[in-house]
Amino acid sequence: MYGHVEIRTLFFASYKELLGTGELQVDLPEGATVSDLVSALRSRGGAFTALPTEPAVAVNLTYTDPTSLLSDGDEVALIPPVAGG
């Protein structure tokens, strides 16, 4: 009865560098939030554990807070702060 949602997860700048990839498809149980997605990523271990617990996140190009619910097919972008000038 429990469904799942598939999330297109995008990593920018230093996150992309850290993880060695700019994009991942992540499967989560229905009802998952942005925060659940970040936890799922961090629990992959290795470099993923270096992701912050509350990164800046945009869902479908809109900046969103960690409690937001995710829907199947959402595009979630993890945006690191960048300081170079």
Added chain:
Amino acid sequence: MVERETPQLDSAELSRYARHLSLPEVGKEGQLRLKEARVLVVGAGGLGSPLALYLAAAGIGTLGLVDFDEVDATNLQRQILHGTKDVGRKKLDSARERLADVNPNVSVVTHDVRLDSSNALEILGSYDVVADGTDNFPTRYLVNDACVLLGKPNVYGSVFRWEGQASVFASDGGPCYRCLFREPPPPGLVPNCAEGGVLGVLPGIIGSIQALEVIKLLLGQGNTLSGRLLIFDALEMNWREIAVTRNTSCPVCGDEPTQTALIDYEDFCGLKAPSKGKEQGMEDSIGEVGAVELKERLSSAEPPFLLDVRQPHEWDIVNLETDGAVMIPLAELQDRLDELPTDREIVVYCRTGARSQSAALLLADKGFSSVFNFVGGIHAWVDEIDPSLPKY
């Protein structure tokens, strides 16, 4: 905007700004607004170069520049405000000379200081718009907070390798930098231009967008980037636009701000030595070693294990392989701990000592008992031990 005596345009200026005067959105009135305006560019580097050049060319009346650095040969690939002959000069001297040639009508005001909490409000306070072209997190948070407190628009841009970001903060009810990035990243996670590299054209593009947004703000024309974060991927030639609204619980620009004065931003960004607290044990568990001492230890009977945590392309430029160095990039370190000896001292190095500090702390945390950070990194090695090696 501060009330000032209305300036006029003389015939030379009418000719110089002819292509602006023909634009209905600028015209004579708009050009006079630019002439009346006072704009501060923080940082005369990669972003500051196109910012200052285009703002001067556009006829901004008073252009302030904050920088305390000197021109280095490694700047020239992107900082087009400075030339080869300027290497070793103060960036502000070089900038003043170049900008006087671009447009002698512009009054260039130089602030030869490191912007900090003690001087930011006073310096930023006398300008209408601030453009942030700094290269570090403490100054970015400082510029943001000062702009919010002063009610000045903060035209933001930043670059990393092939990616850039741009927005307008603290303007027209829109968000501020803190609404977007509430907490600074842990030191070491996000490398700066020197550690991470940057394609030279990229700050040219992002800084030009900043200059454009400054001019639109002053003219009151069009839609600015307030409430929108632009993310540019130069490698894929892809632009993304993220909608961002002001966070009503933002500690600085929220409805009930909890921070109403500037703070210590080095401390906020975790860049100061930790105070006597929970971190102390960790910091104490790693040692530090300089270039000369490292050289001695490497030629001793029991040399330490020498670990390079830079990227492979950096290793290719220069490395300490002949002294026994082994490379494991910082991002892979956690997964490759089994490649490290547990019965020897470990000395970690990178380019200048920042990433190796993070790596040394990680190793100490994972139970390695004798870990040293090579302070100054391979730069110090070139300076003090082997000047024949390249510096990058």
